[in-house]
Amino acid sequence: MRYAIPEYILRVDLSKQKIVKEPLPEKLARNFLGGRGINAKILYDELKPGIDPLSPENILVFGVGPATGTLAPASGRYNVSAKSPLTNFFGDANSGGHWAPELRYAGYGHIVFYGRANKPVYLWIDDDKVELRDASHLWGKDTWETEDMLIEELGDPEVKVACIGPAGENLVRFACVINEKSRAAGRTGMGAVMGSKNLKAIAVRGTKGVEVADVEALLNFREEANKLIANDLFYELYSRYGTAGLTTIYNEFGACTAFNSKEAYWENAEKLYGEVFEEKLTVHITACFSCPLHCSRVYKVKSGPYACIGESCEFENIVAYGTRCGNDNLESVAYASTLADKLGIDTISSGAVIAFAMECWEKGLITEKDTGGLDYSWGNTDVIIESLKLIAQRKGFGNLLAEGVKRMSERIKGSEKFAIHIKGMETPAVDPRAVQGYGGLGYAVASRGGDHLRALAALGYSLPKRAKELFGTDKAADRFSTIAKGAVVKFHEEMRAVTDAIEICKYITRTALLLPETIAKLINALTGWEIDKQEVLRIGERIVNLERAFNIREGLTRKDDTQPERMLKEPIPRGPSKGCVVQLEPMLKEYYTLRGWDLETGYPKKEKLVELGLDYVANDLEKLGKLAK
Amino acid sequence: MKVEVRYLLMFHRLTGKTKEIIELEQSNPTVRDLISKLGQIYGQQIVDALIDPKTGDVRYTPDLKENKKAVRILVNGRMTWWLNGLDTKLKEGDVVQLFG
């Protein structure tokens, strides 16, 4: 008897308008669990290397996992993966809400899209009935209008919609997928891939249940998990202030990206702190499916030029449109955040391209001639908002911004030195110089480029006692030290891969449910397997190595595992982390050694891949001459 | 001698303040002295939140039985764990951040 593993994979050929439903083999789930793991396996196996990510040859995969839609905590998540038009490497993004359980209740684990529709379409899944429908009337609509129109058209308020806005349609390289109006599969431009396929939305209604192996064990797990979550160091931060509370912490650490990373501490950021957000803008608290941490909130700016309503204005958004752009006007940040959700734009990357333009402006590298008359002075709230609109339509200067920081820096002479991206993706809100493991190494090696969530190495700067138990030294938790950071990042990467694959949220697994023995308990209660903590780590390592192999096949080498020049050479000028730069080399060396990757090329070694059951991947890389000697 | 105390998150809730300047009478005050001063102002609750009586140290880890959360004390952005714990010396103008 098989439990919790979704029954089917849907394969949708958009060019031929053909839909095939096939069983999801349990063996596949045993090796890769689901979600991000199986998405990676499908992409590695089926995607031709070297293709243009915006061509019909790209493959787009949505995936949920064995925890989805169950009593497992925070189990409302899904991953969407494809080759990224931003990085040309592995693209992948994760989102919460209630869309994923709906897909699971219809019986599906993954949806794989091929080709390109000859006109705009949307996929309608109504339990066993699956069809492609005309979406011409939705093309050009924002994500909120699209969702409202689809729910009306399908006549059922329980329908859940994941869709793209104008940014995805116009192939903005950092366009995202939005479900339920405010939940974003934000990074690596998955919305642009959807747009390139003429796929506007996926609407789902599912009414079947999920059978788990051991209900009592799952109930016990839930009770234990709730206790761990409620007593976690970060519980109050997330549950009471939402991720906006992180603005407080990271600025007080001197680790908050400000002025395009010229600064990492800003006095005015106090106006953007979680406590202020809660007092001024929060209307009420919300949560994704089955989540006891409820970090989401509905916010409202009641009047004035930035009057708006929205949900989930995250720490990342506050930094992106706030400190990163030298803007301390909280209401304008909330407004920009709602606008980005409607247009379907990743907040991190869009804030980063605007901040980058602002530094180019300050240094005189761009002028009104380039920007179409817009004034990119630091903190110009109007230009932040106008830029988002121009990006989504690829109009005027927005057409350049829509390309992302890396491509912009290739066009704007003299700007490479302060182009803040890794592998082509803009780095997130925490300044990596101030947090060596979490940011310095974690961002540099992330399979999807400048990203904090691949490793989310929380023990690299907090919980010294726990860090000592796991890594043998409390220095592993010292954010200024490079000691043991290779081990810290590797461990967290395996665990993040596993929780992305079973599809539970990173905020509850961040520290509270981090340990592999905890997650093994959950997996066993769900599936009836009897796996131990070693096996959990091994599955994580397998997923990480498969994504690595995907990237290596696309041309990645050690030189791509790096940081922007500013992070390596320019010390943080002020604040509690004054003087720090990323000390990458020693950390990278330790990390590669532990991973079994070659120190010179960054290629995996055959033994490592074979040990993980990835023999065929080793053979592929060997044929390409990309296996470590 | 004056230090600036920032009340973040849980401590914002406990004190109703964002930050304030606290004057300490001792000539060589420590974090422990600051906490006892805060106890005088805000009551035993804030002391219990910050210090674990079982270890006599900062509540670095939660107490699941007592339902007490872990907290952090930073001096100028540096966690007391890396300094001298409750015996960390304070000097004029230091910024002490409390969060949990």
Ligand code: SF4
């Ligand atoms: S912690 Fe926040 S983002 Fe994660 S599942 Fe819960 S509400 Fe959603």
